[in-house]
Amino acid sequence: MTPANNGSAPVVSPADGYRRLREAIIGGRFQPNERLVEADLSEAFGIPRAVVRTALVRLEQEGLIEHERYRGARVRLVTEQEAIEILEARAALEALAARRAAARAGEAEQRKLAAILDRMRSALAETDLFLMSELNSQLHAEIIEMAGSATVSRLVSMLNSQIVRFQYRTILVPGRPESSLREHEAIVAGIAAHDQAGAAAAMTVHLSRVMEAVSTLSRLFGGR
Amino acid sequence: MTPANNGSAPVVSPADGYRRLREAIIGGRFQPNERLVEADLSEAFGIPRAVVRTALVRLEQEGLIEHERYRGARVRLVTEQEAIEILEARAALEALAARRAAARAGEAEQRKLAAILDRMRSALAETDLFLMSELNSQLHAEIIEMAGSATVSRLVSMLNSQIVRFQYRTILVPGRPESSLREHEAIVAGIAAHDQAGAAAAMTVHLSRVMEAVSTLSRLFGGR
DNA sequence: ATGAGCAAAATTGTTAACAATCTGTTGCAC
DNA sequence: GTGCAACAGATTGTTAACAATTTTGCTCAT
Numbered sequence: 001m002t003p004a005n006n007g008s009a010p011v012v013s014p015a016d017g018y019r020r021l022r023e024a025i026i027g028g029r030f031q032p033n034e035r036l037v038e039a040d041l042s043e044a045f046g047i048p049r050a051v052v053r054t055a056l057v058r059l060e061q062e063g064l065i066e067h068e069r070y071r072g073a074r075v076r077l078v079t080e081q082e083a084i085e086i087l088e089a090r091a092a093l094e095a096l097a098a099r100r101a102a103a104r105a106g107e108a109e110q111r112k113l114a115a116i117l118d119r120m121r122s123a124l125a126e127t128d129l130f131l132m133s134e135l136n137s138q139l140h141a142e143i144i145e146m147a148g149s150a151t152v153s154r155l156v157s158m159l160n161s162q163i164v165r166f167q168y169r170t171i172l173v174p175g176r177p178e179s180s181l182r183e184h185e186a187i188v189a190g191i192a193a194h195d196q197a198g199a200a201a202a203m204t205v206h207l208s209r210v211m212e213a214v215s216t217l218s219r220l221f222g223g224r
Numbered sequence: 225m226t227p228a229n230n231g232s233a234p235v236v237s238p239a240d241g242y243r244r245l246r247e248a249i250i251g252g253r254f255q256p257n258e259r260l261v262e263a264d265l266s267e268a269f270g271i272p273r274a275v276v277r278t279a280l281v282r283l284e285q286e287g288l289i290e291h292e293r294y295r296g297a298r299v300r301l302v303t304e305q306e307a308i309e310i311l312e313a314r315a316a317l318e319a320l321a322a323r324r325a326a327a328r329a330g331e332a333e334q335r336k337l338a339a340i341l342d343r344m345r346s347a348l349a350e351t352d353l354f355l356m357s358e359l360n361s362q363l364h365a366e367i368i369e370m371a372g373s374a375t376v377s378r379l380v381s382m383l384n385s386q387i388v389r390f391q392y393r394t395i396l397v398p399g400r401p402e403s404s405l406r407e408h409e410a411i412v413a414g415i416a417a418h419d420q421a422g423a424a425a426a427m428t429v430h431l432s433r434v435m436e437a438v439s440t441l442s443r444l445f446g447g448r
Numbered sequence: 449a450t451g452a453g454c455a456a457a458a459t460t461g462t463t464a465a466c467a468a469t470c471t472g473t474t475g476c477a478c
Numbered sequence: 479g480t481g482c483a484a485c486a487g488a489t490t491g492t493t494a495a496c497a498a499t500t501t502t503g504c505t506c507a508t
Binding site: 261262263277293294295296 | 489490491
């Protein structure tokens with residue numbers, strides 16, 4: 001039985017501090033390159049400095065922040081080129097995930113994928129771009145889950161955390177929502193047919209298009 | 225100008241503590257599942273407990289140890305199945321690295337690869353298995369370097385650290401040294417020809433064979 | 449104005465003592 | 479003997495003070 005918080009002060013678990021800081025960074029609550037002063041974070045999040053400290057160590061290992069001795073931590077600025085490099089690695093891993101998902105997929109899981117696709121279609125019909133983006137994440141997460149590889153899960157989530165800021169805007173590229181839907185349909189079709197090579201190839205194509213979309217975006221908005 | 229160690233007590237840099245602990249774990253100086261008691265490590269390595277502590281945090285994030293609150297850290301035991309899963313991920317990433325290396329390879333780098341292959345051939349002729357293993361690592365490292373992707377480098381080195389103990393014995397499987405050489409030759413040939421798909425495919429084949437070798441090994445020695 | 453030099457402030461790193469938690473052991477009831 | 483509760487020892491987590499280092503701002507000579 002977990003002791004749980006029996007209702008007095010706002011006690012924060014140590015792993016919790018890490019998660020909250022991580023969310024804040026991923027959620028874009030800091031400017032790229034912004035300094036992360038331990039004392040400030042400690043106060044802002046209401047967690048002791050020691051906890052902030054270990055959270056920063058983990059975040060550095062994860063590649064979300066940079067850290068120089070006696071100079072403190074900064075949110076790591078990911079350039080467009082780097083984002084594409086990261087997407088390339090992610091593509092390699094997610095293609096593997098799609099292959100494994102195609103090999104292992106059961107009835108229930110297939111239905112889940114189909115359901116997400118359905119919701120994507122209606123989101124597209126209503127041009128609800130935010131929902132599209134959300135469902136996109138869900139679909140990828142489900143496929144990775146289906147792959148049943150803790151290693152792939154860990155690595156992809158690491159990579160994703162570094163590029164969310166780039167990615168959630170790709171849906172703004174003209175024509176992208178429609179293409180994205182078609183690409184996802186191809187992936188799911190491959191998995192449903194237990195076509196390992198097909199599913200992997202479809203995933204590779206999809207993520208190549210995402211890379212192109214990222215390039216287009218920064219051409220349009222100048223990396224903003 | 226780095227202050228450097230001006231000759232008194234054995235001062236350890238904080239990042240150094242992490243590296244030393246990491247080496248020790250990777251080098252197999254602890255039993256799998258062995259408890260890592262902070263005070264003991266602190267004394268054994270002559271580094272303050274706080275440094276041990278942050279090193280352990282990083283090592284956990286890296287997947288080399290497991291950590292439970294108030295229960296301390298243990299060396300993570302990687303099962304054969306997990307090792308293969310990790311090799312699968314590594315294969316996906318190294319195939320990407322080979323592809324990129326084939327695209328970017330310059331003269332000087334080609335010569336490096338050829339030189340390593342040459343040394344592999346003589347090591348094989350003299351049945352110097354240890355050297356074979358060492359050159360194997362060098363070749364892979366060089367290819368990854370050539371790929372010029374910081375992301376791929378980081379991920380592969382993370383994955384490798386978790387499975388070195390499995391991998392360095394694969395060379396003991398009968399016939400493996402000869403096959404390994406041929407597989408590496410195919411990879412290098414692909415890179416030399418700037419054949420991206422060919423190099424990637426050769427790398428995939430190679431690492432599949434390594435996976436098989438790992439399976440064979442644990443069948444022969446029962447995972448010892 | 450400009451830049452070197454220096455002192456103060458801000459920030460991170462380290463240490464040691466203490467608190468919280470787990471683990472194993474002992475003694476006791478049955 | 480078995481099971482259970484209290485206890486002691488070991489170990490990790492937390493805290494606060496202090497040390498080391500960088501950064502900032504100021505003075506002053508040129």
